[in-house]
Amino acid sequence: MKLVIAMLMDGMIYASWLFLIAAGLTLIYGVMRILNMAHGSFYAIGAYAGASLVGFYLAGGYPPWGAYLVLLGAAIFSGIIIGLLVERGLLRFMYGRDEVVMILVTYAILLILEDVIKLAWGVDAYFAYQPYTLLGRTKLVGLSYANYDIALIFISASICFLLWWGLNRTRQGKLLQAVIHDRDTAAFLGINVTRMFTVTFVIGAVLGTFAGALTAPGISVMPGIGIEVIILAFAVVVIGGLGSIGGALTGALIVGLARSASVHLYPEAELFVIYGVMAVVLAFRPQGLFAIATARKI
Numbered sequence: 001m002k003l004v005i006a007m008l009m010d011g012m013i014y015a016s017w018l019f020l021i022a023a024g025l026t027l028i029y030g031v032m033r034i035l036n037m038a039h040g041s042f043y044a045i046g047a048y049a050g051a052s053l054v055g056f057y058l059a060g061g062y063p064p065w066g067a068y069l070v071l072l073g074a075a076i077f078s079g080i081i082i083g084l085l086v087e088r089g090l091l092r093f094m095y096g097r098d099e100v101v102m103i104l105v106t107y108a109i110l111l112i113l114e115d116v117i118k119l120a121w122g123v124d125a126y127f128a129y130q131p132y133t134l135l136g137r138t139k140l141v142g143l144s145y146a147n148y149d150i151a152l153i154f155i156s157a158s159i160c161f162l163l164w165w166g167l168n169r170t171r172q173g174k175l176l177q178a179v180i181h182d183r184d185t186a187a188f189l190g191i192n193v194t195r196m197f198t199v200t201f202v203i204g205a206v207l208g209t210f211a212g213a214l215t216a217p218g219i220s221v222m223p224g225i226g227i228e229v230i231i232l233a234f235a236v237v238v239i240g241g242l243g244s245i246g247g248a249l250t251g252a253l254i255v256g257l258a259r260s261a262s263v264h265l266y267p268e269a270e271l272f273v274i275y276g277v278m279a280v281v282l283a284f285r286p287q288g289l290f291a292i293a294t295a296r297k298i
Contacts, residue, residue, distance in 0.1 A: 015256025016156035022236040022248040024207030030243030031200040037106040040230030041113035046212025049074040051126035075213035083205030125222040132217035241288030
């Protein structure tokens with residue numbers, strides 16, 4: 001029983017982290033049909049901004065609980081800035097191009113931003129462990145878990161609900177779905193498609209920086225973390241189906257639980273289990289488990 005609970009908890013914690021990273025990536029693709037490879041750099045920028053600002057804040061002797069607000073502010077501010085710069089500064093000139101071209105463009109942005117990060121923060125590691133340890137730990141059937149990791153599960157579930165509610169229960173969400181299904185008709189009916197694209201990309205960027213800022217207290221923030229996570233995020237959204245929020249959640253849960261089972265039962269396969277799961281799913285469902293149906297024009 002202890003082993004089962006350990007696998008479930010570890011899998012849920014890892015899945016919540018994966019969903020935070022993949023949510024912005026799949027949202028941008030679902031609306032704009034852009035597989036944003038630069039999303040990994042958004043994650044890294046959020047992690048660096050959160051870790052460095054928390055360090056400055058705590059060095060000033062301010063109340064430790066305020067570090068959580070600093071993380072949130074760093075994620076939102078950096079996400080809005082980088083999202084607007086990338087979308088308004090470059091991507092808006094590329095709309096209508098082939099999806100492969102957009103992948104190459106966003107991959108180039110990823111490489112550029114990785115160097116920008118090194119110029120801005122250097123190559124030394126940043127540590128902001130205080131928010132992680134401040135919440136303490138909880139014991140469950142003899143197993144100890146950081147409350148920060150448990151909170152991450154609830155935060156991911158809340159974000160998933162907010163995205164679903166925003167897309168399905170609000171007027172703007174309905175308009176956005178119209179853009180997703182047929183952007184030309186949506187523009188003809190008076191919907192400002194350009195503004196929808198900008199808002200969607202900024203929200204996706206904020207989700208990426210938010211994931212990085214929340215992860216920063218639990219890791220060593222160093223160069224290269226963005227490239228590592230974009231591969232994992234890509235695997236998750238491919239399993240769940242590109243453009244589907246529910247698919248991203250399902251893919252994160254599948255990958256998280258599969259990795260946890262591998263770590264506890266057969267650690268040697270940890271590096272391969274994620275790609276093994278992806279290969280099995282794609283063998284039977286090449287479009288992913290919950291891919292959004294694409295309307296065919298006749």
